[in-house]
Amino acid sequence: MDIPHAVFVDPFAQMIAAPDLLAQTIWEGFVGGALYSLIALGFVLIYKASGVFNFAQGIMMVFAALTLVGLHEKGVPAFVALALTVGVMYALAVGIERFVLRPLVNQPDIILLMATFGVTYVLIGFGELSFGGDPKSMITQELYLPSGSINLDVLGGRVQLQKLDIVAAAIAILMVAGLALFFQKTRIGRALRAVADDHQAALSVGISLNQIWVIVWFTAGVVALATGIFWGARSDVSFALQVVALKALPVLILGGLTSVPGAIVGGLIIGVGEKLGEFYWGPLIGGGIESWLAYLIALAFLLFRPQGLFGERIIERI
Amino acid sequence: MFYREAGQFKTTYAADMAIFPIRQDRYGLAVILFMAFVVIPALGNQFLLNTMMVPFLILSLGAMGLNILTGYTGLLSLGSGAFMGVGAYACYKLDTYFPQVNILVWIVAAGFVSAAVGVVFGLPSLRIKGFYLAVATLAAQFFLDWCFARIPWLVNDNISGAIEVPTRTLFGLPVTGPTATPATRYLVVLSIVAVMTWIASNIVRGRIGRMWMAVRDMDIAAELIGIRLLRAKLLAFAVSSFYIGVAGALMVFLWLGAAEAEAFNINQSFQLLFMIIIGGLGSIVGAFFGATVLHLLPIALRALPSTLGVSIEAARIEQLTFMITGILIIVFLIAEPHGLARLWATAKQKLRVWPFPY
Numbered sequence: 001m002d003i004p005h006a007v008f009v010d011p012f013a014q015m016i017a018a019p020d021l022l023a024q025t026i027w028e029g030f031v032g033g034a035l036y037s038l039i040a041l042g043f044v045l046i047y048k049a050s051g052v053f054n055f056a057q058g059i060m061m062v063f064a065a066l067t068l069v070g071l072h073e074k075g076v077p078a079f080v081a082l083a084l085t086v087g088v089m090y091a092l093a094v095g096i097e098r099f100v101l102r103p104l105v106n107q108p109d110i111i112l113l114m115a116t117f118g119v120t121y122v123l124i125g126f127g128e129l130s131f132g133g134d135p136k137s138m139i140t141q142e143l144y145l146p147s148g149s150i151n152l153d154v155l156g157g158r159v160q161l162q163k164l165d166i167v168a169a170a171i172a173i174l175m176v177a178g179l180a181l182f183f184q185k186t187r188i189g190r191a192l193r194a195v196a197d198d199h200q201a202a203l204s205v206g207i208s209l210n211q212i213w214v215i216v217w218f219t220a221g222v223v224a225l226a227t228g229i230f231w232g233a234r235s236d237v238s239f240a241l242q243v244v245a246l247k248a249l250p251v252l253i254l255g256g257l258t259s260v261p262g263a264i265v266g267g268l269i270i271g272v273g274e275k276l277g278e279f280y281w282g283p284l285i286g287g288g289i290e291s292w293l294a295y296l297i298a299l300a301f302l303l304f305r306p307q308g309l310f311g312e313r314i315i316e317r318i
Numbered sequence: 319m320f321y322r323e324a325g326q327f328k329t330t331y332a333a334d335m336a337i338f339p340i341r342q343d344r345y346g347l348a349v350i351l352f353m354a355f356v357v358i359p360a361l362g363n364q365f366l367l368n369t370m371m372v373p374f375l376i377l378s379l380g381a382m383g384l385n386i387l388t389g390y391t392g393l394l395s396l397g398s399g400a401f402m403g404v405g406a407y408a409c410y411k412l413d414t415y416f417p418q419v420n421i422l423v424w425i426v427a428a429g430f431v432s433a434a435v436g437v438v439f440g441l442p443s444l445r446i447k448g449f450y451l452a453v454a455t456l457a458a459q460f461f462l463d464w465c466f467a468r469i470p471w472l473v474n475d476n477i478s479g480a481i482e483v484p485t486r487t488l489f490g491l492p493v494t495g496p497t498a499t500p501a502t503r504y505l506v507v508l509s510i511v512a513v514m515t516w517i518a519s520n521i522v523r524g525r526i527g528r529m530w531m532a533v534r535d536m537d538i539a540a541e542l543i544g545i546r547l548l549r550a551k552l553l554a555f556a557v558s559s560f561y562i563g564v565a566g567a568l569m570v571f572l573w574l575g576a577a578e579a580e581a582f583n584i585n586q587s588f589q590l591l592f593m594i595i596i597g598g599l600g601s602i603v604g605a606f607f608g609a610t611v612l613h614l615l616p617i618a619l620r621a622l623p624s625t626l627g628v629s630i631e632a633a634r635i636e637q638l639t640f641m642i643t644g645i646l647i648i649v650f651l652i653a654e655p656h657g658l659a660r661l662w663a664t665a666k667q668k669l670r671v672w673p674f675p676y
Contacts, residue, residue, distance in 0.1 A: 103652040111655045114595040121644025129637040253453040295457035306445050
């Protein structure tokens with residue numbers, strides 16, 4: 001009797017008793033989820049356009065943040081460093097396209113996945129070699145990102161919103177909207193969708209695959225930079241951050257590998273779900289369940305929809 | 319010239335179906351086994367045995383297990399590190415509850431525990447495929463990781479939160495714990511790995527292996543020709559987890575001597591996955607090649623600067639090793655996407671027809 005009560009009744013009673021706490025938890029989950037969505041977005045972009053499951057997305061995020069901070073440490077002004085980092089991400093995209101993707105075109109998915117593991121290793125080694133392995137703090141002030149918090153009086157209590165989180169969520173939403181527009185309305189966006197649909201058909205109407213890949217990897221790099229700035233501001237910039245990128249995988253799977261809106265919805269479900277779970281049910285079994293709850297939520301959804309919520313239906317033919 | 323099977327006639331079906339139908343292969347294997355069982359323990363120093371050979375063999379065994387699942391059955395798994403952990407913790411619990419029973423029994427039993435856990439986490443594989451399954455196995459990885467770190471019962475409430483391996487003997491010689499000599503450990507590990515390799519190579523070329531490969535190539539088609547997917551996939555999960563679990567038990571008991579939950583984290587899973595992809599998916603010998611590249615090569619890279627007389631900081635070497643490993647992974651993939659095992663097969667074929675390739 002005790003255990004069902006503790007699992008099914010108590011947490012909800014707590015939620016109703018303290019709605020402000022619930023609102024706070026949901027807000028935190030929302031912000032976390034928006035940032036997961038951003039990482040997942042990087043994965044989706046690349047997966048859609050080149051069919052590569054880009055494991056290096058997480059490390060690209062760390063690498064971008066590290067480059068930004070590292071350049072600033074060497075005395076480059078913040079916004080020049082930002083521009084230079086964008087340049088570095090472009091060079092990275094060109095390099096990956098030239099030396100990894102082009103020689104491996106037409107290989108099975110798992111080989112391409114493996115190649116991105118190779119890229120991960122190179123980036124870890126190179127990043128540490130150039131900027132050192134110690135955790136650094138993000139240059140929030142120099143980039144004019146706000147700090148501090150706003151207190152809102154809601155539901156008879158107080159909810160604390162970090163200004164940084166608000167900006168992060170806003171930028172996440174803006175980037176997603178911008179990318180959606182880019183995909184739907186521009187010439188390059190249309191070419192990207194054509195490549196995603198069918199490589200050979202796209203080639204035959206004169207779309208340059210190589211160029212498209214550079215563009216996609218570069219876009220993913222910029223997304224990684226934005227994500228890196230905000231994750232870096234929430235904690236330190238170090239290679240430990242790549243664990244966060246692993247959290248984007250359940251988001252991705254939940255939303256469907258090929259869907260941009262899926263990445264958003266998945267991110268929010270996972271973000272809010274894991275915060276609520278950790279806060280209300282976590283103490284029952286000793287806490288720390290955040291590390292695997294996201295995967296379990298994703299797994300539960302997958303059992304009902306094996307292609308994710310918004311993924312393209314998997315049709316199998318003999 | 320020397321590697322040619324001309325004149326080796328098979329007179330029975332059994333001879334034709336032997337693992338090594340070519341005489342030179344049998345000689346080659348005999349030489350390798352002689353080197354492994356006699357020469358290396360006789361000449362090897364502690365560094366060679368403890369830091370190179372024992373981990374190499376254990377990782378090969380784990381990679382072989384993962385290869386059964388990913389390479390032969392086509393189910394991508396990122397949870398192998400956790401299954402190594404299941405084996406290690408199961409072996410530890412069983413051994414400390416019943417210390418009088420032979421340690422080898424518990425190592426095998428730990429494999430069965432791991433197999434059972436593997437079957438449970440394999441159940442979603444019936445509905446979920448490809449990368450989606452890979453992420454589902456991550457659920458197993460993180461959940462089990464959390465269990466290892468958070469449940470003190472698993473380590474007998476040790477304050478350190480780590481497994482501490484007690485001393486156990488075999489034929490009167492200590493094989494685990496701090497008093498065991500490297501040579502004894504090496505020989506025990508080698509024997510287990512040799513036997514399990516032999517079993518695996520027979521499983522994968524028999525009915526079960528063909529069933530797995532049919533599932534890998536196209537599971538719907540396999541179902542249509544009468545393969546029961548549930549049984550085939552769960553069997554793959556069970557056998558694979560058994561191998562990985564035994565590897566995990568060996569890793570803690572005969573190599574590390576003590577281990578925390580950290581040892582079985584996601585990086586371990588990735589390492590095994592790298593090994594099979596570099597070594598060759600769907601190949602037993604590939605597991606050994608993969609372990610060579612990913613375990614022995616970094617050791618060699620680290621030793622290189624000091625042998626050349628160049629002095630570089632330790633941290634620098636570590637970073638360079640990372641980079642070089644990454645570059646090598648990409649280079650290997652570009653040179654031969656099917657892994658070193660395919661390269662090996664090509665080389666053997668070239669040797670067979672040399673010097674007249676047409």
